[in-house]
Amino acid sequence: MGTVHAKSLDPLPMQGRDLGVSPDDLVETPELEQDTKQEILENKDVVVQHVNIQGLGRTKEDLLGYEISDVFHAKNLIDVMKKAHLARQRLLRLGIFKDVEVLIDTSEGADALPNGLDVTFEVIEVKRLTGSYNTMVGNNEGSMVLGLKLPNMFGRAEKLTFQFSYGTKETSYGLSFFKPQPGHFERNLTLNLYKVTGQFPWSSLKETDRGVSAELNFPLGVTNHTLKWEGVWRELGCLARSASFAVREESGHSLKSALSHTISLDSRNSAIFPSRGALLRINQELAGYTGGDASFLKEDFELQLNRRLFWDSVFSASLWGGMLYPIGGQPCCIADRFYLGGPTSVRGFGMYSIGPQSEGDYLGGEAYWAGGLHLYTPLPFRPGKGGFGDLFRTHFFLNAGNLCNLNYGDGPRAHLQKLAECIRWSYGAGIVLRLGNIARLELNYCVPMGVQSGDRICDGVQFGAGIRFL
Secondary structure, eight states, X not given: OOEEEESSOOSSSOOOTTTOOOHHHHHHOHHHHTSHHHHHHHTTOOEEEEEEEESOSSSOHHHHHHHHGGGGGOOSHHHHHHHHHHHHHHHHHTTOEEEXXXXXXXXXXXXXXXXXXXXXEEEEEOOSSEEEEEEEEETTEEEEEEEEEEESTTSSSOEEEEEEEEXXXXXXXXXXXXXXXXXXXXXXXXXXXXXEEEEEGGGTEEEEEEEEEEEEEEEETTEEEEEEEEEEEEEEEESSTTOOHHHHHHXXXXXXXXXXXXXXEEOOSOSSXXXXXXXXXEEEEEEEEEEESOOEEEEEEEEEEEEEOGGGOEEEEEEEEEEEEESTTOOOOTTTSBOOOSTTSSTTBOTTOXXXXXXXXXXXXSEEEEEEEEEEEOOTXXXXXXXXXXXXXXXXXXXXXXXXXXXXXXXXXXXXXXXXXXXXXXXXXXXXXXXXXXXXXXXXXXXXESOOTTOOBOOEEEEEEESOOO
């Protein structure tokens, strides 16, 4: 009887845990040719008769039927192994199993066909309650995160999560419920209840948000979409006694109710060190029509193109932009405006220190754009190639951008002309370090140019940490 055991059916070639053979060995080994049933398997004519799942406790079987159904369509042994591997990956993606093992065996019993196969998934469910502790890197901010999670609450991959985050500038509490659509994990609904307290020293501002939100994620063709409603009670205050009068005027309570839509198209091979592919993300937010005292239309986009060059070097170009249009004649809140500048956007300038300001406090703007050209190369002489050295890149950059307020009584030509005035730009070089697949660190030597009155600059070495870089 031919049996293949595999803890994880990796892409071919694959080593069997018990037999120590690869799929090619199953086809070409003389011993297998002596067995009639294996000759049939060798001739690529098999039928998957049964797919079993062992180890289920609170998980509902109907959920898993969507994830493993493709295995029944396999027509030969190699195809069975590939589809079983994909099914295993889909089961693990649900986040409800700690481990999944696969057993492929010839069928037995009265109804067994000569070329029949049985596939068994042996699963180990995660605990009903799990905890986590980790650190997280934001845009030039670090934080400690504590979490409690109730995975697979009702047996269909639902998840309830409580998270506490304490950071250098922000403290937050959050309770979220996640519900995927069976058979379509990318289509999911998330409900959030949260409280966030943040400090914004560049504006001498502190803000406390208490809110609820509902978020629907779904793919459409090659794009991914997010529909979101958010209701948030915002409390703004001064961070220091020296706060400007413009910031003091913004202090107080406000209520924002907003609908937003995000569409993204991402063909990059990596989010941190992409060597090819493109990213396009467009976000629209409409506030005021579902209640609250904040009324505006906000549009912003992000574009990134990457191309591999010679000697493992990569050329990258990026462009950001956005516009905030107040509705009803009321000026927009300081918390809703755009901010620009710092080690994650226009390098060589202080954090969010480009654009309108009052008495040293930066007030943000209603429109902005920022662009960057980057050249990433391996470290000189390639130390640690194939290992630790591949986490680093040498970085050469040219950044530019502008942020301002607009007079909406003027036409689009006047808006573009204002955005083209007083352009800040910078150039420099440095070292980039990848932190896993979610964040990176930069240490750059920057030369800021086009500096305007009131801008804060960082002429020389500048350190940046974050998940989103221009």
